[in-house]
Amino acid sequence: GEDVEQSLFLSVREGDSSVINCTYTDSSSTYLYWYKQEPGAGLQLLTYIFSNMDMKQDQRLTVLLNKKDKHLSLRIADTQTGDSAIYFCAEMRGNQFYFGTGTSLTVIP
Amino acid sequence: EAGVTQFPSHSVIEKGQTVTLRCDPISGHDNLYWYRRVMGKEIKFLLHFVKESKQDESGMPNNRFLAERTGGTYSTLKVQPAELEDSGVYFCASSPTRPSGGEQYFGPGTRLTVT
Numbered sequence: 001g002e003d004v005e006q007s008l009f010l011s012v013r014e015g016d017s018s019v020i021n022c023t024y025t026d027s028s029s030t031y032l033y034w035y036k037q038e039p040g041a042g043l044q045l046l047t048y049i050f051s052n053m054d055m056k057q058d059q060r061l062t063v064l065l066n067k068k069d070k071h072l073s074l075r076i077a078d079t080q081t082g083d084s085a086i087y088f089c090a091e092m093r094g095n096q097f098y099f100g101t102g103t104s105l106t107v108i109p
Numbered sequence: 110e111a112g113v114t115q116f117p118s119h120s121v122i123e124k125g126q127t128v129t130l131r132c133d134p135i136s137g138h139d140n141l142y143w144y145r146r147v148m149g150k151e152i153k154f155l156l157h158f159v160k161e162s163k164q165d166e167s168g169m170p171n172n173r174f175l176a177e178r179t180g181g182t183y184s185t186l187k188v189q190p191a192e193l194e195d196s197g198v199y200f201c202a203s204s205p206t207r208p209s210g211g212e213q214y215f216g217p218g219t220r221l222t223v224t
Contacts, residue, residue, distance in 0.1 A: 048210045096154045097142075
């Protein structure tokens, strides 16, 4: 299909790891992205991964890419209450971004 | 460096009225994009400017939407006349001519409510 898919909600306890999953559509997408939206704020670019990479790590964030299954995941280690937000994955096709519906992450203290 | 700014942050109008949204991209960014998120759904592409030219407007829903970017700096998105289904959050994004990772920088969005 044409949709980038994400589950809508995720709840984790503070200190645990969070894993947010995404299935994208175009195996030829060059870059895949994770954006974070905090309440009342815009979309903040968290990280992106080039399609020839399997993994990218940046401090508490780990991105895993499975091109065969067109599956992208974002792992947040030691999740904090400040990580509560909506997380969007996106793929670039041509010059257009295609976003998922966003996953609302709730961190329980 | 200032980020992408959008004005207003929130607009409430009645069906049939006109609303104009404004976006100021990051200084020096030639690429400017408009997106829209209808409640609970994905963020959808509307159009893309390169400087003052429309590069791709395939996502514009209908001719009630008019986007301009005179002078290649800020952009406006006018909805006339507004309908109920136009309610949502309108995001603007910008990027430099050759972004290293294709990334786009987003503004905080304008929440449009049509009643």
